[in-house]
Amino acid sequence: MKALALSLVAVALVAGCGSASSPAATAQAVDNGVPFDQALHDKLPPSVRNTGTLRFVTDASYPPMEQFAPDGRTIVGFEPDLADALGRVLGVKIQMVTGPFQTALDRVADGTYDGVLSAVTDTEEREKKTDFVDYFSAGTSIIVQRGNPSAIAELTNLCGHVVAAEQGTVQADLLHRSQSGCGDRPMQINQYKTNADALLQLRTGRAAAVLNDYPAASYLAEDSRTSNYYQLASGAQYEPGLFGIPVAKGNTQLRDALKGALDKVIASGQYADLLTRWGVSDGAVKNATVNGALTD
Amino acid sequence: MRRRRSARRETRSGSRLFATYAVASLLPVGALGLLLLSGTRDDATKQGQDQGKAQAAVIAEMAIAPALDDADLTRGVTAGQRDSLAKATDLALYHGSVLRMRLRNFNGQVIFSDDGSTSGGVPVGDPAFQSASNGTATATLVKDPEAPGGQIIRVLQPIFARASGEAIGVLELYLPYDKIAARLHEQMTVTYRRLGIGLGLLYLAMGLISWSTTRSLRRYAARQEHEALHDGLTGLPNREAFRQRASAAVTDRRDGAGGAVVVVDLNRFKEVNDTLGHHAGDELLRVITARLRTALRTEDTAARLGGDEFALILPGLDPPDVRALLERVRAELTREMVLDGVPLTIEASFGVALYPAHGEDVEQLLRHADAAMYQGKRGAADIVVYAGERMAHPTQWLVVQAELRHALERDELVLYYQPKIRLADGAVCGVEALVRWQHPERGLLPPSEFLPAAEQSGLIEPLTTWVLRRALADQREWTAAGRDWTVSVNVSARNLESAEFGPLVVGLIEEFGVAPGRLTMEITETAAIVDVEIARQALRALSALGVGLSIDDFGTGYTSLARLRGVPLTELKIDRTFVDGVLADPENQAIVRSVVTLAHGLGCRVTAEGVETAEVAAWIAESGCDEAQGYLYSRPVPWADVPMMEEVR
Numbered sequence: 001m002k003a004l005a006l007s008l009v010a011v012a013l014v015a016g017c018g019s020a021s022s023p024a025a026t027a028q029a030v031d032n033g034v035p036f037d038q039a040l041h042d043k044l045p046p047s048v049r050n051t052g053t054l055r056f057v058t059d060a061s062y063p064p065m066e067q068f069a070p071d072g073r074t075i076v077g078f079e080p081d082l083a084d085a086l087g088r089v090l091g092v093k094i095q096m097v098t099g100p101f102q103t104a105l106d107r108v109a110d111g112t113y114d115g116v117l118s119a120v121t122d123t124e125e126r127e128k129k130t131d132f133v134d135y136f137s138a139g140t141s142i143i144v145q146r147g148n149p150s151a152i153a154e155l156t157n158l159c160g161h162v163v164a165a166e167q168g169t170v171q172a173d174l175l176h177r178s179q180s181g182c183g184d185r186p187m188q189i190n191q192y193k194t195n196a197d198a199l200l201q202l203r204t205g206r207a208a209a210v211l212n213d214y215p216a217a218s219y220l221a222e223d224s225r226t227s228n229y230y231q232l233a234s235g236a237q238y239e240p241g242l243f244g245i246p247v248a249k250g251n252t253q254l255r256d257a258l259k260g261a262l263d264k265v266i267a268s269g270q271y272a273d274l275l276t277r278w279g280v281s282d283g284a285v286k287n288a289t290v291n292g293a294l295t296d
Numbered sequence: 297m298r299r300r301r302s303a304r305r306e307t308r309s310g311s312r313l314f315a316t317y318a319v320a321s322l323l324p325v326g327a328l329g330l331l332l333l334s335g336t337r338d339d340a341t342k343q344g345q346d347q348g349k350a351q352a353a354v355i356a357e358m359a360i361a362p363a364l365d366d367a368d369l370t371r372g373v374t375a376g377q378r379d380s381l382a383k384a385t386d387l388a389l390y391h392g393s394v395l396r397m398r399l400r401n402f403n404g405q406v407i408f409s410d411d412g413s414t415s416g417g418v419p420v421g422d423p424a425f426q427s428a429s430n431g432t433a434t435a436t437l438v439k440d441p442e443a444p445g446g447q448i449i450r451v452l453q454p455i456f457a458r459a460s461g462e463a464i465g466v467l468e469l470y471l472p473y474d475k476i477a478a479r480l481h482e483q484m485t486v487t488y489r490r491l492g493i494g495l496g497l498l499y500l501a502m503g504l505i506s507w508s509t510t511r512s513l514r515r516y517a518a519r520q521e522h523e524a525l526h527d528g529l530t531g532l533p534n535r536e537a538f539r540q541r542a543s544a545a546v547t548d549r550r551d552g553a554g555g556a557v558v559v560v561d562l563n564r565f566k567e568v569n570d571t572l573g574h575h576a577g578d579e580l581l582r583v584i585t586a587r588l589r590t591a592l593r594t595e596d597t598a599a600r601l602g603g604d605e606f607a608l609i610l611p612g613l614d615p616p617d618v619r620a621l622l623e624r625v626r627a628e629l630t631r632e633m634v635l636d637g638v639p640l641t642i643e644a645s646f647g648v649a650l651y652p653a654h655g656e657d658v659e660q661l662l663r664h665a666d667a668a669m670y671q672g673k674r675g676a677a678d679i680v681v682y683a684g685e686r687m688a689h690p691t692q693w694l695v696v697q698a699e700l701r702h703a704l705e706r707d708e709l710v711l712y713y714q715p716k717i718r719l720a721d722g723a724v725c726g727v728e729a730l731v732r733w734q735h736p737e738r739g740l741l742p743p744s745e746f747l748p749a750a751e752q753s754g755l756i757e758p759l760t761t762w763v764l765r766r767a768l769a770d771q772r773e774w775t776a777a778g779r780d781w782t783v784s785v786n787v788s789a790r791n792l793e794s795a796e797f798g799p800l801v802v803g804l805i806e807e808f809g810v811a812p813g814r815l816t817m818e819i820t821e822t823a824a825i826v827d828v829e830i831a832r833q834a835l836r837a838l839s840a841l842g843v844g845l846s847i848d849d850f851g852t853g854y855t856s857l858a859r860l861r862g863v864p865l866t867e868l869k870i871d872r873t874f875v876d877g878v879l880a881d882p883e884n885q886a887i888v889r890s891v892v893t894l895a896h897g898l899g900c901r902v903t904a905e906g907v908e909t910a911e912v913a914a915w916i917a918e919s920g921c922d923e924a925q926g927y928l929y930s931r932p933v934p935w936a937d938v939p940m941m942e943e944v945r
Contacts, residue, residue, distance in 0.1 A: 061460030071431025072463020196459030
């Protein structure tokens with residue numbers, strides 16, 4: 001456990017160093033990262049090129065995608081590392097800012113943030129609000145208490161139970177859509193501001209299950225700090241879809257630049273490296289897509 | 297007493313070794329103790345701080361974070377959150393579980409405090425605050441004169457407000473330390489006591505180990521020393537130990553009191569060994585040892601020098617007391633004992649050398665005691681005190697004496713004769729009879745090989761008698777052959793001391809029918825002046841009869857000339873040492889001339905001994921000597937080979 005914590009700190013330090021250094025000047029010089037791409041940089045909106053900064057909002061309660069380091073302030077995980085890699089290619093600094101998940105798309109749409117990097121599943125519904133640059137593939141899993149006291153094996157077993165989910169997630173949508181199948185034994189669907197709050201309900205027995213994306217769910221079930229309390233109800237992944245970076249509609253320059261950068265990262269192999277590092281290789285995509293929501 | 301003292305010395309050196317060990321092992325134990333103590337003290341301090349941190353963590357997690365719910369401290373707290381905070385902390389503050397509290401954002405602003413103030417607190421630049429900002433709590437003991445014990449704990453604790461683990465600010469808490477300190481003190485006391493007892497036991501164990509080790513070593517060394525210095529059979533000190541103790545006794549003489557070194561020899565030991573076997577011999581030695589121990593005082597030492605030879609050191613005794621003590625010892629030793637069913641009585645000879653009177657060197661004392669002991673064996677006395685140089689003799693004389701006895705019986709002795717030349721005409725005027733021993737193994741032995749041994753024993757008497765008879769018998773033969781030589785026979789002082797000697801010579805003269813004037817008794821200077829009345833009488837009687845008296849080796853003894861006056865001498869023989877170098881040495885010339893004058897004055901003839909060259913012979917003749925003897929003329933030879941006057945020339 002301690003070793004893991006140390007490695008997390010180490011990663012945090014590496015990420016910190018990367019984002020702190022002057023991107024254009026040092027990106028090419030440093031390690032095995034993807035080289036800075038001037039053409040992509042030039043595609044960025046002038047405002048971004050001027051500030052040299054992109055601000056992505058995230059809810060850092062979704063390991064291994066993103067979480068707080070032990071200091072309670074640094075955000076670490078697959079997605080911060082990916083953001084760093086993208087920033088290097090684009091020659092800008094990508095800041096990860098914590099914020100509520102539920103309103104994240106709106107904040108992007110209204111220009112508060114440049115994007116969201118918080119395991120946002122790309123759906124047709126959401127594409128109405130923002131464009132998506134998709135980088136990952138995963139479905140939804142059911143998390144239950146270790147030992148599975150409520151004997152839940154699939155979605156239909158959730159009927160009559162309290163189920164917790166994070167506000168505004170596809171999992172919350174899925175639960176609501178599943179409610180129809182429960183008949184006179186409806187689920188009590190409780191939604192919380194962060195995924196951690198939802199998990200707290202499950203940990204303390206106030207909820208029978210939590211729905212998470214598969215990578216986050218399996219991390220909980222396997223990480224030594226949490227595996228005593230949680231397990232997967234089954235290996236099934238419901239409604240698999242793509243994770244994407246929401247970008248304001250109309251900001252095609254940023255969208256395309258991000259897509260280009262993502263392709264570069266994927267092509268360079270660093271993408272695969274980061275997936276391996278965080279144990280989420282199952283969700284690899286072959287190339288970046290824009291608005292790749294699967295039609296229902 | 298000596299043994300006891302040396303035992304005490306061993307114990308003392310042993311306990312010194314032990315003390316060294318004890319001190320040496322005290323050092324590591326002490327160092328270990330100090331190390332553990334300082335470690336314990338450090339641990340206690342750290343424990344106190346950790347306890348403070350643990351308390352703060354619980355307070356932050358259970359009271360502060362829930363009250364803050366969703367707060368963004370950079371913007372301050374809402375009235376509701378402030379209320380919740382107050383509610384959550386009121387009781388703890390009121391009861392003093394928490395002394396002071398400040399809630400601060402990362403910029404250092406005080407968002408909430410126990411007393412409503414927004415100032416004060418740890419500076420933002422303080423490492424403790426920085427550390428808390430970076431997620432690590434720190435606890436520090438700070439002085440507070442108002443607090444009981446004068447110390448409180450200040451903890452800076454990051455606040456992880458949400459389940460996600462996000463930190464939102466820093467909680468500055470002041471917690472009472474006196475109770476923690478009291479409990480730590482209590483723990484420390486217990487630890488100190490355990491440590492003390494443990495180290496004490498460790499030291500004790502090391503002490504016991506070193507004590508037992510030094511004791512084993514000491515015993516081993518003592519045993520080694522004992523074996524090196526003691527006789528295995530009897531347990532008595534051996535010759536080496538005897539030497540050490542004797543020299544210590546001689547050196548350590550207190551009050552100037554002397555003592556005695558005594559050699560004891562068992563008279564019939566060999567007999568016992570030969571007839572009853574070695575086992576009985578050993579048993580006999582053990583019995584003798586026990587008896588010696590019984591008879592001696594505690595301060596005396598008995599030692600076994602080897603075989604049946606024992607030695608005693610009797611310190612602090614006057615000669616009469618020595619004799620009295622030895623009488624008791626002898627009485628004890630000669631008590632009848634039964635060995636293998638055979639009752640027997642052992643006799644012992646005691647040779648006594650007194651120190652410092654007879655020397656202060658142990659070897660010398662032993663030699664003297666030995667000499668006295670052999671003297672005792674020869675005579676009837678069992679306890680003999682050393683009485684001067686005459687007693688000295690080498691031990692192998694015993695062998696010589698035994699063999700000589702046989703030699704006399706087997707007629708292994710022969711007489712050789714060396715001619716005396718009358719310088720006036722060069723004619724042989726007499727011969728000196730010199731005894732030779734035709735030894736069956738060692739060949740023809742000169743008198744120096746056996747005469748001293750004979751002189752020390754009664755053997756000299758039969759020997760002299762034999763020489764006299766043979767000489768007189770030979771003289772009768774050469775007289776018959778037409779030679780009118782006188783014959784000189786060497787006579788020992790011991791012969792003269794014997795009352796029978798005078799009559800013996802008279803008897804022999806009569807028996808062989810020789811003229812007394814043709815027999816000369818050669819005696820040494822020392823023998824000539826003995827104070828024994830018997831000797832004087834013998835000399836006078838022989839002289840009156842007409843027997844010649846010659847002083848042999850004149851000039852080498854310590855004769856007072858006054859003593860010579862009473863002796864009826866007929867001849868002085870100048871020792872060869874003066875004659876040999878007379879040509880080169882004016883002093884020798886002076887001596888020879890003086891002796892010639894002296895002798896002629898006393899009415900004696902003068903004979904020069906050891907004449908080896910014609911030159912010396914010429915000088916001697918010129919100086920006034922009457923006769924000469926030496927290799928120039930002839931070596932000692934059987935009488936028939938003595939050269940005639942013409943041949944000599």
